[in-house]
Amino acid sequence: xxxxxxxxxxxxGSFRRYATYRIATAAGVFTNTVFGFVLSYTFLALWSERxxxxxxxxxxxxxxxxxxxxxxxxxxxxGGGFQEELQERIRTGDVAVxxxxxVDLQAWWLAADLxxxxxxxxxxxxxxxxxxxxxxxxxxxxxxLRWAAFLGSVLLGLLTGFGLRYLLALSTFWLLDGSGxxxxxxxxxxxxxxxxxxxxxxxxxFGEVVRVLPWAATLQVPADVLLGEYEGTxxxxxxxxxxxxxxxxxxxxxxxxxxxxxxVVVQGG
Amino acid sequence: MAEVPLGGEPRALSAPAVDVPEPAAExxxxxxxxxxxxxxxxxxxxxxxxxxxxxxxxxMVAGSLTLTALDFAAIVIMFSHVGALxxxxxxxxxxxxxxxxxxxxxxxxxxxxxxxxxxxxxxxTMDTVLVRPVPxxxxxAADRFALRRLGRVLQSAAVLGWALANVDVDWSGxxxxxxxxxxxxxxxxxxxxxxxxxxxxxxxxxAAEVQNSFTYGGVTLLEYPPTIFAKELxxxxxxxxxxxxxxxxPVLRILGEDDPLGLPGxxxxxxxxxxxxxxxxxxxxxxxxxxxxxxxxx
Numbered sequence: 001x002x003x004x005x006x007x008x009x010x011x012x013g014s015f016r017r018y019a020t021y022r023i024a025t026a027a028g029v030f031t032n033t034v035f036g037f038v039l040s041y042t043f044l045a046l047w048s049e050r051x052x053x054x055x056x057x058x059x060x061x062x063x064x065x066x067x068x069x070x071x072x073x074x075x076x077x078x079g080g081g082f083q084e085e086l087q088e089r090i091r092t093g094d095v096a097v098x099x100x101x102x103v104d105l106q107a108w109w110l111a112a113d114l115x116x117x118x119x120x121x122x123x124x125x126x127x128x129x130x131x132x133x134x135x136x137x138x139x140x141x142x143x144x145l146r147w148a149a150f151l152g153s154v155l156l157g158l159l160t161g162f163g164l165r166y167l168l169a170l171s172t173f174w175l176l177d178g179s180g181x182x183x184x185x186x187x188x189x190x191x192x193x194x195x196x197x198x199x200x201x202x203x204x205x206f207g208e209v210v211r212v213l214p215w216a217a218t219l220q221v222p223a224d225v226l227l228g229e230y231e232g233t234x235x236x237x238x239x240x241x242x243x244x245x246x247x248x249x250x251x252x253x254x255x256x257x258x259x260x261x262x263x264v265v266v267q268g269g
Numbered sequence: 270m271a272e273v274p275l276g277g278e279p280r281a282l283s284a285p286a287v288d289v290p291e292p293a294a295e296x297x298x299x300x301x302x303x304x305x306x307x308x309x310x311x312x313x314x315x316x317x318x319x320x321x322x323x324x325x326x327x328x329m330v331a332g333s334l335t336l337t338a339l340d341f342a343a344i345v346i347m348f349s350h351v352g353a354l355x356x357x358x359x360x361x362x363x364x365x366x367x368x369x370x371x372x373x374x375x376x377x378x379x380x381x382x383x384x385x386x387x388x389x390x391x392x393x394t395m396d397t398v399l400v401r402p403v404p405x406x407x408x409x410a411a412d413r414f415a416l417r418r419l420g421r422v423l424q425s426a427a428v429l430g431w432a433l434a435n436v437d438v439d440w441s442g443x444x445x446x447x448x449x450x451x452x453x454x455x456x457x458x459x460x461x462x463x464x465x466x467x468x469x470x471x472x473x474x475x476a477a478e479v480q481n482s483f484t485y486g487g488v489t490l491l492e493y494p495p496t497i498f499a500k501e502l503x504x505x506x507x508x509x510x511x512x513x514x515x516x517x518x519p520v521l522r523i524l525g526e527d528d529p530l531g532l533p534g535x536x537x538x539x540x541x542x543x544x545x546x547x548x549x550x551x552x553x554x555x556x557x558x559x560x561x562x563x564x565x566x567x
Contacts, residue, residue: 024475034482045497049351196343
């Protein structure tokens, strides 16, 4: 019980830490809003040529844009988040201190990342979505149940995203320099999460493949839940898809962690 | 361009540690030449240090090339569903894409380090920059010079080449010259945006992300034809933040299309003038920013 208190305190501390940088948050909100506007007009042009492209009508497509901007920081879709910090600790050897602590390394960083995400969902997500809703005709649901379902899906997406980035971070035990892999991670995430274009409009078999990759669980599925593409049992299916990826990735992270702590000599003197 | 304002002549403080020649003459022109040479020295030093890890460097270039290529892949996917976007076919959009990303890529290669300035201001390492006998602008611009950013330039050159081969234009000497001048003045406009963003970070250290709206956001905007955006937005990026001069106006002229604002034809050739004005403004803002700098005192 007391151990759960520790993780809660870590998450709360991380929330407060990110909440400290108010100007940075305002700058981020401004940038997300600008990108939201630019992407909205490109989507408007695309959907006015091809209404119902990818199964969305025009206002659903715009909702997708602003949902993406709202989740961008929270889900670390184009970088950011905890992994660079952990990589730096591994590189300098400070991670040895983390391993001495009577808490689990993965759970510690997961708690910290969820605390950060909770702040960025509120601080950087809510305002761009509200601006988008004022400026454009968005298909936001009226039902509070749908919003609750969306938040559930966002949480599962955050766990999946953390699972992916934890693997990247741990690779530093072997590579020492994570910048190349981080770039690869950003590249895959920005394209395969639906950040650039909804995965539903990716053509043919390529589209079918990208829709079952783990990155789909980070933005595409939560956005579809908000848009009401999944109702009833289909919603359970969507949750199941996200949960399976989250579990597989977290388990892989755990396996890699025990391998790293057993086999790798920690840096530092 | 800009000079160290604190304490008169910092050049007299100490002799340079490395074998770097002193500036020979006084005056703004000599100072500019010295700044450019110093930039070259620092950039060359960072390139040497990068090349120690050659494999890592090649991976990073390939990564940055692929990352930016995915950007264009998204546009190609769009065009797999439609024949034209805002009345522009894929080769024409590729020409817009190639010109603005090439300009941005060059500016990012030369000045991309400016977004790290806020960190220097916050932790006080800007002091080190100010006591060195080299213009602060050149030092900040060349700091951690990342040759891997060449990846974006290479990718945009490839798209530009493809666009030029496929776009339906009767090329004349004039339009080729306009294209070259456009690429250079576009790069200068983006460079001045980086410097303006840097100057802003003296005031608001944590707000580095605001400049992303104008640089990365600007590129995303300019990749698409102006016809798909709201008139007010197009007016804003023509008259307030003059991004339209980076590629929209000149490329529309090359393609023989009218601009959506119906501006007089000579405006299309205004790129170099606008770029010069932007650089002058950025220079003034940089000086003001440097004067406003307060050390952390540590």
